[in-house]
Each structure stands twice: as C-alpha cells, then as structure tokens.
Amino acid sequence: MNPLLSRLQPYPFERLRQLFADVTPNADYRPISLGIGEPKHATPQFIQDALAGDLATGLSGYPPTAGTPGLRAACAGWLQRRYGVSVDSASQVIPVLGSREALFSLAQTAIDPTQEGATVVCPNPFYQIYEGAALLAGAQPHYVASDPARNFAPRWDHVPQDVWARTKLVYVCSPGNPTGAVMPLDEWKLLFDLSDRYGFVIASDECYSEIYFQGDAPLGGLEAATKLGRTDFRRLVMLTSLSKRSNVPGMRSGFVAGDADVIRPYLLYRTYHGSAMSPAVATASIAAWGDEAHVEDNRRQYREKFARVTPLLAPVMDVRLPDAAFYLWAGVPEVWKGSDTDFARALLAQYNVTVLPGSYLAREADGVNPGRGRVRMALVADTAECVEAAERIVQFIQSKS
Helix, strand or coil: CCHHHHHCCCCHHHHHHHHCCCCCCCCCCCCEECCCCCCCCCCCHHHHHHHHHCHHHHCCCCCCCCCCHHHHHHHHHHHHHHHCCCCCCCCCEEEECCHHHHHHHHHHHHCCCCCCCCEEEEEECCCHHHHHHHHHCCCEEEEEEEEHHHCCEECHHHCCHHHHHHEEEEEEECCCCCCCCCCCHHHHHHHHHHHHHHCCEEEEECCCCCCECCCCCCCCHHHHHHHCCCCCCCCEEEEEEHHHHHCCHHHCCEEEEECHHHHHHHHHHHHHHCCCCCHHHHHHHHHHHCCCHHHHHHHHHHHHHHHHHHHHHCCCCECCCCCECCEEEEECCHHHCCCHHHHHHHHHHHHCEECEEHHHHCCCECCECCCCCEEEEECCCCHHHHHHHHHHHHHHHHHHC
C-alpha cells in the first residue's frame, strides 16, 4: 500500500462523529445541523430539466476528458461576464467533476515527487483537501495562519523566504472556508511577485464566489491577474464549481481555467485518471453557467439568513458578518475556557444543534491552532431553521453564563 496514506489525518466530520459518539442529544428539540457545508436550497427546475432531457442520448458514448467545446465555451463565457476575463476555451479551460477532485488532482500534476523538501502552502484554517493533496503528492504542507484583525485573512507576508524557496504550489481560498475572507488586489500582487521569483503555481479555490453580502462581487484570481496586466495568467489557475452557486452538489460539476502551460499537463494527467464529465451533466452545466437569475435568488436567500442570524448571535459570541461564503466563524464564550469541542458537545446534548469545532479545520503551527476557540456554522438550511438554531444557541450561552 502507498505509505503516504498513513500521513493523512481523519476528516473533520469523522472527528465530529467520534466527538459525539457518547453524546445523547436532547430529544425535546428536533435536530438542527450547522455542521456540514452542504447546500440545501432547492435545485432550479431548469437545471433538472436540462439534465433529464439529455439522458436519452447523453449516456450512449464515452465523454471527452477535455469536455465538449460547448461546455468549455459556456465556462469561458461565464468568466467573461462575471470577471471581464478573456480565456481561450480550447486551451485554458477544463471541465472537472467538482472543485474538490480538481483541487486534489492538480497537486498530483504540479508537484515533482522526487524533489526533496517540496512544499505546498495553504491557509490555516483550511479545506482539508489541500493538506491531503500535498501529502499524497509527496510534499510537505506549510500552514499560513489567518489574522482576526483582518476578518481572518491569511498572512502571506509572514511566510519565511526559505519556505517560499521550496514552494511548488499555493492554495488560495477566496472567499475563504471557514472564515469567509476575500483577498484584495494588493495581496494578489504579493503572491504574483513571489510566484515570479520562486516559480510556484497558484491554485485559486473560488467555489464560494457567488455568495456575498455587501458591495461588489468578490475579486477572483484571474480577474486580479488581468487588472495587473498578467493576461497570460502565468502559473495561475482558478477552480470553481456549480455546487454552491447553483445548488447542485450532487451533479459534481465545475471547471479549472488559467495558464495554458499548467492546463496542458493537467489534461494529460486527467486523461489517465479517467475524470471525464457525463454528457448529461455537461448539458445541465451549460444551462446553469448561462443563467444568473437563479444565482441572484440564491444570494438573496443567504443575505436574508445572515441578516437575521448574525445580530442574534453577536451579543453572546465573537462573530461578525463575513466578506462572503455561507459560514459564520464564531468565537466560543470565555465560560468554556476556549474549548470549541466542549462547546460543541454541550450544545448538541442540551439543545440538539450541531456546529463544527474550529480546531478540526486547522493545524497547530508555531504552537498555535488558529481554529481553537471558534466554531464554524454553515447557514445552509432555510431561514427559519437557521434562526431557530441561533435562538437555541443564544439560550444555551445565556443559561451557562
């Protein structure tokens, strides 16, 4: 067996099951889970119709790994409308089976497993796929702590130069999971300058880009490059998905776009990996990427939830409206002595509400786990359920205090 598998840590939700193994939730309350970031809004009917309408012919042949020209053109068209970014759909776009598998497989292309000391830099806290992808590619992760003073944006400027010199891949998550922070243009410029100096690839995870609460839409990686005159997108790719944007997590549909010199070997890898998208899913994806009305309605629903839930929790927890995404990154009150796990266990036992301990989403670095003492709340259910969960949390904290 591959010895690198032994380096993988349990996934956060497996750790959560272990944490709750001996907890009996209060049966006086119906269960409400804010633990998993799985979209719960209804899938638009037109996407369902497009998927079903292509089943008669869409399953009769092998799909191309590079995707159909129509799907690649739809992805490129969305990039142009959303970001004002121009890409060549034939050489700079690849459809993928959701951003998760692409984030993982990209590392297997970008990392030379024979190079000793190869490093992958990622935010901390983070999406655990970044870590697993690095480890199974034979690289060493380096964790960049978030800064509470900047709405939990990563401190890229704190990474030592000797780490940058070993870095082969940087994962950027903007809007961030779990913090919701969005990277501004000056931080993109910093990363681009470092990439020019040290030659690493930047992978920009943008799957939450369409869920935001105020002002302009979040800046994307390719958009930042274009604003800075880097229209060849050298050593940069962005990854996105329909899961959150269009409420179709079960379709597993997204795309990667950017530097053609990164896309080309990545397509070669995928040809052997066998990650071609079903033609029926491709047809539904074309429909989804071509429509913005359902995205605006989806965003409206999230804005309503956050506008109602955040003010309820703010008086009893350290919590603020994120820049974007559908998570609240909330500080545990002092009465729990900073134990996010004790808080989560007691909340489930007494009020039957599930939240995810922040320490499960981060790693200890320089003696500090930047997720400790916080919990992630995914406001993915309908507004009434999220409000009820928030009201229970308030009662729970007030009763303890």
